[in-house]
Amino acid sequence: MIDREHVSALEKILGEKGVVSDPAAMVAYQTGARYDEGVAALVLRPASTEEVSAVVAYCVKNGIALIPQSGNTGLVSGSTPDGSGTQVVLSLDRMVQRFDLDLDNRSLALDAGFRLSDVNQRLEQHGLFFPIDLGADPRIGGMLSTNTGGSRFLKYGDVRRNTLGVKVVLADEAGTVLDLNCDLRKNNTGVDWKQVFIGTAGAFGVITECVLNLEALPKQVATAYLVPASGAHVMPLLRAMEQRLGAYLSAFEGMSRNAVAAALDHVPSLRNPFQGGVIPDYVILCEISRTWEPREGEQSLDAVLEAVLAEIWESDDAPLADAFVGPAHEMWALRHALSEGVKHSGKLIAFDLSFRRGDIMAFCDRMKADMPSVFPEVTICDFGHIGDGGVHFNLVVPKDSSAATDRDFETRLRDWVFTIAVGDFTGSFSAEHAIGRKNQSYYDLYTDSKIKELAAGLKALTSPGSLGTVRFG
Amino acid sequence: MIDREHVSALEKILGEKGVVSDPAAMVAYQTGARYDEGVAALVLRPASTEEVSAVVAYCVKNGIALIPQSGNTGLVSGSTPDGSGTQVVLSLDRMVQRFDLDLDNRSLALDAGFRLSDVNQRLEQHGLFFPIDLGADPRIGGMLSTNTGGSRFLKYGDVRRNTLGVKVVLADEAGTVLDLNCDLRKNNTGVDWKQVFIGTAGAFGVITECVLNLEALPKQVATAYLVPASGAHVMPLLRAMEQRLGAYLSAFEGMSRNAVAAALDHVPSLRNPFQGGVIPDYVILCEISRTWEPREGEQSLDAVLEAVLAEIWESDDAPLADAFVGPAHEMWALRHALSEGVKHSGKLIAFDLSFRRGDIMAFCDRMKADMPSVFPEVTICDFGHIGDGGVHFNLVVPKDSSAATDRDFETRLRDWVFTIAVGDFTGSFSAEHAIGRKNQSYYDLYTDSKIKELAAGLKALTSPGSLGTVRFG
Known part of the structure; x- marks a missing residue:
């Protein structure tokens, strides 16, 4: 709740269009994309930097907590208010002039x-x-x-x-x-x-x-599915591609069998592209691209990719079990459907990890080996951005299992995965989703105390007012 | 000067090899690459992070000012002690284990x-x-x-x-x-x-x-000299090249006639590559590269570059007065000799500026128009990294002129150039040389007071001890 006097003052700064106080209209601003439901005291919608400055100054002076919110599509509760009903959402959705x-x-x-x-x-x-x-x-x-x-x-x-x-x-x-x-x-x-x-x-x-x-903008794209002879050959394959393709290489995405199977099961528009319909243990989606149409006398990118795959096939660098070039939209459609597919196959507990690239497959192997004895209910449906060390390590438990409703189970599972990913492999517990309320406790646990001390100092220096969902200090 | 007791304590930490106090041996550490001569109280040469930590702690506790020094090749007096004889150089030259x-x-x-x-x-x-x-x-x-x-x-x-x-x-x-x-x-x-x-x-x-x-590593490189029909066509040319070549494009360097002439005059190994020996007003050195040898059926990079130049030539995008592909080592030799050539043609007063890319030629035109009336002794010999907005704006005055020895002249000239570059064009007074004693006064002048306040706070937070030649707060 917020004093009526503050609402009036803020309306004076932003005009009526800039302030939302109707509970029904605030729902969209207090509900996250995947998780999350909070209660906003008020929603402010400034339309310029000057207006942001004016309302921020007002709120800081009056001790009002602000939660900046942009598209509200994040996955770590970084842009929605908590349940207290005291936090004001500062939405940027009207900042679309310049x-x-x-x-x-x-x-x-x-x-x-x-x-x-x-x-x-x-x-x-x-x-x-x-x-x-x-x-x-x-x-x-x-x-x-x-x-x-x-x-x-x-x-x-x-x-x-x-x-x-x-x-x-x-x-x-x-x-x-x-x-x-x-x-x-x-x-x-x-x-x-x-x-x-x-x-x-x-x-x-x-x-x-x-x-x-x-x-x-790329004007030509070629894609292929690569099936390494084993998990140990994923990195040699990436290195062989990078050496041969340099800046042509625009994606090198890994997809586990479970993730691919979930997508094929739950997204009917997809075609199973693998020989005899048999999904390999691990598949790489590789993309190369360039910014021009083929010129006279120049090979198509498909031909370039075919030639590189033939070279790799013939060399001992990175043994391949299979590899084929195919239509980009179809190959990407499967990749983009993984998340959707996995979500439909049970209750999803998602991790956004990253590693030194050479550790990704070792981490996944460790998980595959240890998970059945520690958390037998869990199916691993990982996929990720192998080229930069990122892994969307997605775990699924059956929707009707007790694990699906037990909050303690999720916490135990998260703690265990992070102990290995961050503790043993010195990976990151948030590769590209950043920090929000949802992973604050892992920030607290895994961040060096000196870094927290510096962050607290930096916070006092820059923005002493209450801003955002995260406490870095 | 430094107390003998401190020298002994520091020798205890680093061993004799790690401490230089002999004045002759200290000369190399107190003399900059191009400018600069200071006096070191002592030179410390730790060989590991642990040793750096130990000596830094000692010096902070004892109020000793430290100047970190690495290769000492910088051009802004960022790594050499001042003339006071009280500053200790902390050299990294033995940090070569890991x-x-x-x-x-x-x-x-x-x-x-x-x-x-x-x-x-x-x-x-x-x-x-x-x-x-x-x-x-x-x-x-x-x-x-x-x-x-x-x-x-x-x-x-x-x-x-x-x-x-x-x-x-x-x-x-x-x-x-x-x-x-x-x-x-x-x-x-x-x-x-x-x-x-x-x-x-x-x-x-x-x-x-x-x-x-x-x-x-690139395995193929192709280079060309491009002569735009006028200065106004440099940017359209860059845009045309970027659209057509994307990540192939690895350099787009501008060279003014005066800079090229100075290099050809003073570096006898160079060949004049221009038709009839006539140096154009402005020349672009363009390089494209890729990480593989040509495969069967694949054009050489020279052929790619020729084809792109032919396309541009035929289009109206970016009128060219001349363009020719040539041997990379020769074309780069001229580019790399510009600095040397300019230095030999008089007393050099060098600027490391940057601009929005579209402003580079406008700034140079403004300088060419205004310089003769304000500083008639000055010849402009600019060159730079057009692709990223950087300009080595080099000015030369005859060695035997009064301007060459008058320190006030240099200050007046610098102030005037920066007033236009930073003030009128909102460019940077240090594109890639960073800050040191040499441009501290321009940092002081052109940095917002709030930014200085934040920097002072950050300094107190991280390294309250006396470290480095620069005062950011």
């Missing part, structure tokens, strides 16, 4: 409220795109505060790499606006402050505008 | 004291390299603390982009060691603290070890 495309600079300065799909649709006519490829359709501000990765990380990197500058509102009594690095690609004149606000869930400031790097 | 190559992860964990050339020589047999291409041969730690860019930034990015993790010693009384992000490519579990230490000249901590991203 869209300044600089073709010479190959960059885009824009308000943080645009959806990724909207950005890329507007850019298409210019042969450009913002090269972060995701299943969800977040708003740009949230992409920056989670530093999303996605399926083409291997070629284009994450959001951090593709951000030239940000404009940020600090949660201090002035609602200070920082304009950081604007639109230069190269600028080494001190601390690169924008980095503090990327991937930190809005705890240190609200990103209201930013400048993004754009890339030339 | 060299852990992880082929699966395509990464290298190493001590910060290795030279760039040494790293790349060791990597060559694996078909890999650290893709920062520079004229100088710095040590890795210094590359991180300046965040160097170089000639292939357009394709591979800067040091920041290619750093997975760092180990840092903080200048506090404990000599705290932070191990940041180790070797994961994807990890979003809080503030990415390593970013604070990259590009900040060692002020917030001493980088002692790091993990670098490696790239596959």
Whole structure:
């Protein structure tokens, strides 16, 4: 609940359009994409950096907790209020005015409220795109505060790499606006402050505008499914592909048999592409791409990929059990259906892990070996971005089992997986979903106390007010 | 000068090999690559992170100022002591033990004291390299603390982009060691603290070890000189090349006539490659590269480049006055000789600027128009990394002119150039050389007071001791 006097004051700043207090209208802002249901005290919808600054200043002065929210598509409860009913949602969904495309600079300065799909649709006519490829359709501000990765990380990197500058509102009594690095690609004149606000869930400031790097849109794509002779051959195969294809290689995604089977079972539009319908233990979806149509005398990309696969097949570098080039949309359709398929096959308990690339298969093998004796109810349906070390380690328990409803079970399972992934393999417990209420306890557990001390100091320095769902200090 | 008791204590920590107090032996550590001559109180040469931690703790406790020094090849007086004789140099030149190559992860964990050339020589047999291409041969730690860019930034990015993790010693009384992000490519579990230490000249901590991203070595390269029909056509040309070549494009370097003429005049091994020996107003060196040898049925890269140039020539996109493909080593030899040539043609006053890419030629035109009336003694010999907005804006005055010896002249000239570059064009006064004593006053002038306040707070938080040549707060 929030005092009527505060609501009036905030309405004065934002106008009626900018403040939502009707409980029914607030539902969308307090409910997360996959998990999560909280209660908002109020929803603020500023339409400019100046308005964000004004309401942040007001809330800080009056001790009102703010939860910045962008597309609200995250999976770690990073953008929704808790159940207390005291937190105010600061939505960026009306921050969609500025869209300044600089073709010479190959960059885009824009308000943080645009959806990724909207950005890329507007850019298409210019042969450009913002090269972060995701299943969800977040708003740009949230992409920056989670530093999303996605399926083409291997070629284009994450959001951090593709951000030239940000404009940020600090949660201090002035609602200070920082304009950081604007639109230069190269600028080494001190601390690169924008980095503090990327991937930190809005705890240190609200990103209201930013400048993004754009890339030339691919005009040719070729894809293949590769079946390594064994799990031990996945890394040699990746190395062989990287050496032979360099910057052509735009995706190298791993899919386990269980994940593929779940997708084929539950998504009827998919075709089983494997010989005799037999799904291999582990399949790689490999994509190469380039930004131009084949010129006269130039091989098609399919031919390039065929030639590289033939080379690898003939060499001893990376024994293949099978490999075939196929239509990109069909091959990606299966990859994109894994998440959906797994969700339908039982109760999903999802992990967003990352490892040194060479440890991924060893970790999965360890899990396959140990899981049956420790958690016999669990089926492992992993898939992931092998090229950058990311694993969507998805576990499924039957919907009608006691494990599916027992909250303790999920906690025990999570603790056990993280003990091995983070403890034994020194992996990450959040590769690309960042931190929110949902994984705060693992941040607390696995973060060095000195780092927490520094984060607390940084928080006091930048945004002493209550901002976001995460406590980094 | 430093108390004998401190010298003994430090010798106890590092052994005799680790402490240099002989004035003659200290000269190399107190003299910069191009400018600079200071006086060191002492030189410390620790050989491990633990030793760095121990001596840093000792010096902080005893109020001794430390200047971290790596290859000492920088151009802004960032790694040499001032003239007071009170500052102790902390050299990383014995930090050359750890060299852990992880082929699966395509990464290298190493001590910060290795030279760039040494790293790349060791990597060559694996078909890999650290893709920062520079004229100088710095040590890795210094590359991180300046965040160097170089000639292939357009394709591979800067040091920041290619750093997975760092180990840092903080200048506090404990000599705290932070191990940041180790070797994961994807990890979003809080503030990415390593970013604070990259590009900040060692002020917030001493980088002692790091993990670098490696790239596959190019196996084919093609280069061309492109002469745009006018300066206004440089950007359309870059855009046309980027759209047609995507990730093939590995360099797009601009060279002004004056810079080329200086190189041809003063470096006798060079051949004048232009028709009739007539140097154009502005020439682009364009490079494309790929990581494999031509396969059967595949065009050579020279043929690809020829085809693209023919396309551009026939289109209206970017009128060319001339363009020709030529041998890479010869074309690069001229580019690499520009700096040397310009230095020989008079007294050099060098600027390391950057702009939005579309502003580069406008800035150069403005300079060419205004310089003769304001500073008639000055010849403009600019060249730069057009692809990323960087300009080595080099100015030359005759060696025998009064301007060459008048220090006030240089200050007036610098102030005037920066007023236009930073003030009017919102460019950067340090694109890739970072900050040191030499450009401290411009940091002070052009940095927002709130940013200075934040930097002072960050300094107090991380390294309260006296570290480095720069005052960011």
